[in-house]
Amino acid sequence: MGKPKLPWTTCVKCGGLKVRRKHGSGWWCPPCKFEYTRLSRARWAAAKPTRWRVYQLKMKCKRYGIDPTIFVQAYVDQGFKCAACRVDLPIPHIDHDHTTGKFRGLLCRKCNLGMYIIDDPVWQEQLIQYKLRSE
Numbered sequence: 120m121g122k123p124k125l126p127w128t129t130c131v132k133c134g135g136l137k138v139r140r141k142h143g144s145g146w147w148c149p150p151c152k153f154e155y156t157r158l159s160r161a162r163w164a165a166a167k168p169t170r171w172r173v174y175q176l177k178m179k180c181k182r183y184g185i186d187p188t189i190f191v192q193a194y195v196d197q198g199f200k201c202a203a204c205r206v207d208l209p210i211p212h213i214d215h216d217h218t219t220g221k222f223r224g225l226l227c228r229k230c231n232l233g234m235y236i237i238d239d240p241v242w243q244e245q246l247i248q249y250k251l252r253s254e
Contacts, residue, residue, distance in 0.1 A: 130146060130147055131146055131147065132151040133150075135148055179213060180213075183213045183220075184222075189222065190211075193225055194208070194225055197224065201226050202223075202226055202230075202249055202253075203224075203242075204242065208227055211225035211226070211227075212226050214226045214230075223250075223253040224249070233246070234246060234250075
């Protein structure tokens with residue numbers, strides 16, 4: 120009868136002790152696996168930036184339960200601008216109703232984060248008008 124397996128092993132990358140899990144041809148600890156995944160994604164993003172952006176868009180749409188074509192159509196319909204403050208929108212953020220999950224539009228980062236915490240009364244009024252329009 121063979122020797123019983125211990126519940127831990129040594130990471131082949133850093134040499135530290137870790138819980139026994141198999142990855143590929145060696146045993147990696149979670150920090151080493153995380154770093155490998157991070158670097159792998161960074162290499163992929165650098166090598167194929169267009170495919171990387173498409174992948175990110177699909178994952179973002181999947182998270183909020185909308186079709187990527189609806190996302191692109193909303194982006195074009197809004198004139199590539201934030202739905203609330205109308206500034207140019209280089210990186211659109213999906214705005215949705217947290218109770219119903221309904222997609223409302225695309226916002227800039229500041230408006231998306233500031234739906235609840237804005238000090239500027241002009242911005243508050245713009246966001247209130249936007250929210251009323253989307254209901």
